[in-house]
Amino acid sequence: MVISSLKARLFVEQNLVADDLLTLPKDQSHYLRNVLRLHEGDRIGLFNGVDGEWETEITAIRRKEIEVCAKFCIRNQCSSPDIWLVFAPIKRLRIDFIAQKATELGASMLWPVFTERTAVGRINIERLKSNAIEAAEQSDRLTVPEIGKPTEFEELLKKWPEERFLFCCDETGGGKPILQEFQKHTGPSGLLIGPEGGFSNSELDQLDKLSNVCRVSLGGRVLRSDTAAFAALACWQASVGDWNISPVRLKN
Amino acid sequence: MVISSLKARLFVEQNLVADDLLTLPKDQSHYLRNVLRLHEGDRIGLFNGVDGEWETEITAIRRKEIEVCAKFCIRNQCSSPDIWLVFAPIKRLRIDFIAQKATELGASMLWPVFTERTAVGRINIERLKSNAIEAAEQSDRLTVPEIGKPTEFEELLKKWPEERFLFCCDETGGGKPILQEFQKHTGPSGLLIGPEGGFSNSELDQLDKLSNVCRVSLGGRVLRSDTAAFAALACWQASVGDWNISPVRLKN
Numbered sequence: 199m200v201i202s203s204l205k206a207r208l209f210v211e212q213n214l215v216a217d218d219l220l221t222l223p224k225d226q227s228h229y230l231r232n233v234l235r236l237h238e239g240d241r242i243g244l245f246n247g248v249d250g251e252w253e254t255e256i257t258a259i260r261r262k263e264i265e266v267c268a269k270f271c272i273r274n275q276c277s278s279p280d281i282w283l284v285f286a287p288i289k290r291l292r293i294d295f296i297a298q299k300a301t302e303l304g305a306s307m308l309w310p311v312f313t314e315r316t317a318v319g320r321i322n323i324e325r326l327k328s329n330a331i332e333a334a335e336q337s338d339r340l341t342v343p344e345i346g347k348p349t350e351f352e353e354l355l356k357k358w359p360e361e362r363f364l365f366c367c368d369e370t371g372g373g374k375p376i377l378q379e380f381q382k383h384t385g386p387s388g389l390l391i392g393p394e395g396g397f398s399n400s401e402l403d404q405l406d407k408l409s410n411v412c413r414v415s416l417g418g419r420v421l422r423s424d425t426a427a428f429a430a431l432a433c434w435q436a437s438v439g440d441w442n443i444s445p446v447r448l449k450n
Numbered sequence: 451m452v453i454s455s456l457k458a459r460l461f462v463e464q465n466l467v468a469d470d471l472l473t474l475p476k477d478q479s480h481y482l483r484n485v486l487r488l489h490e491g492d493r494i495g496l497f498n499g500v501d502g503e504w505e506t507e508i509t510a511i512r513r514k515e516i517e518v519c520a521k522f523c524i525r526n527q528c529s530s531p532d533i534w535l536v537f538a539p540i541k542r543l544r545i546d547f548i549a550q551k552a553t554e555l556g557a558s559m560l561w562p563v564f565t566e567r568t569a570v571g572r573i574n575i576e577r578l579k580s581n582a583i584e585a586a587e588q589s590d591r592l593t594v595p596e597i598g599k600p601t602e603f604e605e606l607l608k609k610w611p612e613e614r615f616l617f618c619c620d621e622t623g624g625g626k627p628i629l630q631e632f633q634k635h636t637g638p639s640g641l642l643i644g645p646e647g648g649f650s651n652s653e654l655d656q657l658d659k660l661s662n663v664c665r666v667s668l669g670g671r672v673l674r675s676d677t678a679a680f681a682a683l684a685c686w687q688a689s690v691g692d693w694n695i696s697p698v699r700l701k702n
Contacts, residue, residue: 295547299677304669337671375694377629416684417556417693419589425551428677429684432668436685441669442627 204253205236207243209331209342214249218268219257227264230256242266247341250275278341279439280386282307282362284354285427286393287318292424297326299424301333301343303431304439309346309388311354315395321348351401355408358388364411365434366390367426370402373415376430380437383412387438389430391423456505457488459495461583461594466501470520471509479516482508494518499593502527530593531691532638534559534614536606537679538645539570544676549578551676553585553595555683556691561598561640563606567647573600603653607660610640616663617686618642619678622654625667628682632689635664639690641682643675 206229212220222230230236238256244266245251251273258265283305287293300308308330310321327345334342349357358364363383367373367390380387390405397405405411416426435441458481464472474482482488490508496518497503503525510517535557539545552560560582562573579597586594601609610616615635619625619642632639642657649657657663668678687693 299674299680302671302673302677303681304671337673339671375688377688415693417687417691418695419554419556419591421554421589422551425554425680428551428680429555429688432681432684433688435669436627436629436681439669441667443670 203241204243205240206230206234207245207251207335207338209335210244210246212246214244214246214252214268214271216268216270220244220254220266220268222264222266224262227260227262230264231259241269243272244268245273245340248275251340273340275340278306278339279304279435280306281431281434281439282309282346282388283343283391283427283431284309284311284346284364284388285391286311286313286316286423287321287348288394288423289318292422293318293321293326294329296424296427297329298333299428300431301330301339302337303428304339304435305343305431306341307344307346309354310348311351311390312348313351313393313401314398316393317395323348352404355404358408358410359386360410362386362388362410364388364390364405364408365430366397366402366405366411366413367392367416367430368402368413369396369416369420369426371415371418373413376414376416376433377437379412379414380434384438387434389427389434391427391430394423455493456495457492458482458486459497459503459587459590461587462496462498464498466496466498466504466520466523468520468522472496472506472518472520474516474518476514479512479514482516483511493521495524496520497525497592500527503592525592527592530558530591531556531687532558533683533686533691534561534598534640535595535643535679535683536561536563536598536616536640537643538563538565538568538675539573539600540646540675541570544674545570545573545578546581548676548679549581550585551680552683553582553591554589555680556591556687557595557683558593559596559598561606562600563603563642564600565603565645565653566650568645569647575600604656607656610660610662611638612662614638614640614662616640616642616657616660617682618649618654618657618663618665619644619668619682620654620665621648621668621672621678623667623670625665628666628668628685629689631664631666632686636690639686641679641686643679643682646675
């Protein structure tokens with residue numbers, strides 16, 4: 199593990215500045231005090247998605263809150279790959295897995311989209327967010343993926359930024375070789391994953407009309423939606439993402 | 451879905467020959483009769499990993515067994531990628547996921563290996579097998595991955611076939627770019643995934659001594675073991691596996 203001398207690694211919303219005192223929220227304080235049983239003087243790592251990762255020291259343990267002091271920055275904030283995962287919501291356990299694993303695999307945004315064949319009517323955004331935060335803490339990320347506002351398919355296409363290429367993972371067999379397409383269209387990107395029943399013909403027609411969209415193939419076997427999401431993200435990171443860049447650590 | 455006129459798709463151990471009558475085992479008969487509520491005359495697809503996929507017709511529904519008649523072959527058996535997934539056993543739910551998703555992603559063998567830091571003492575092989583069969587049925591595969599006999603790490607290295615290249619997914623940061631290595635060493639391959647705590651230094655040393663092994667990187671974020679398995683398999687299929695080959699279907 200990378201956090202050798204640190205007893206935990208947590209995401210916070212507050213600014214991280216040397217010598218500042220921070221009061222941690224109730225749930226994190228509870229976790230540090232009652233689950234990990236930490237004491238005053240113990241060190242934990244904090245990151246907020248902006249100021250890098252900081253080593254902090256527990257300076258006070260009160261009944262409902264813990265106070266820490268930011269000591270020094272152990273990792274500078276650096277840019278991370280700009281890859282959105284746009285996916286049709288699926289059932290609870292599998293959507294937890296999507297949030298966790300897409301975070302591990304470095305998605306910068308998780309954006310639920312309701313397509314014609316999406317069987318799930320609503321999505322618990324708070325749960326999606328807390329799964330993403332937990333996975334960011336455990337996977338040593340310096341950021342937490344943004345959560346996009348759940349959107350209807352037609353609305354998504356209207357809103358889609360012109361400069362961002364969208365790779366639609368297509369199970370109908372008409373998709374192009376995925377790694378070649380990633381190499382052709384580098385820069386800010388999105389991966390679109392359909393529901394278990396796939397996209398409707400009308401949806402595929404709408405996608406085909408756009409110039410910054412192409413259909414890519416994940417092979418001839420039928421993949422579950424969550425498998426397709428992990429697979430496409432892994433291929434993107436390996437081919438044009440940050441898998442070949444060594445992380446820089448200031449101090450361990 | 452591909453099985454439009456077929457009511458189910460099942461893996462069987464029996465031979466599949468035109469006009470032969472097959473008696474399905476108790477659990478499959480129960481599933482077809484009591485869960486799917488099929489009737490005589492309904493058609494189901496069967497595959498056995500050798501004879502391709504067959505359309506069969508239910509000819510008799512008895513109290514504890516169902517009899518079907520093999521009508522015609524709808525898909526010829528074809529060669530599938532020769533990629534083994536060698537992994538340290540992890541906790542129950544996550545190992546179910548490994549079996550399911552590795553099958554969807556086309557692994558030809560699932561082989562549990564006990565490493566120094568493997569926290570799980572034993573593995574339920576029957577459960578691994580039934581998860582793999584179910585995923586093969588659902589993912590439209592013509593084969594079910596073999597299940598390797600659980601093996602100690604040292605034993606694995608002794609047994610490892612010389613002509614099969616082994617890619618060790620290395621979280622220590624020393625791994626080479628994964629897609630480049632896949633392209634360099636095509637042919638029969640294996641992917642080695644360590645336990646949550648990674649490989650020990652002694653294990654990495656032993657791997658480094660072998661000429662048909664290299665360490666590959668899955669990037670700077672810490673991945674759970676199951677995520678690493680899916681990610682490596684997806685990258686292998688996209689780069690040197692069968693994702694760019696269109697499946698041939700004789701009749702739908």
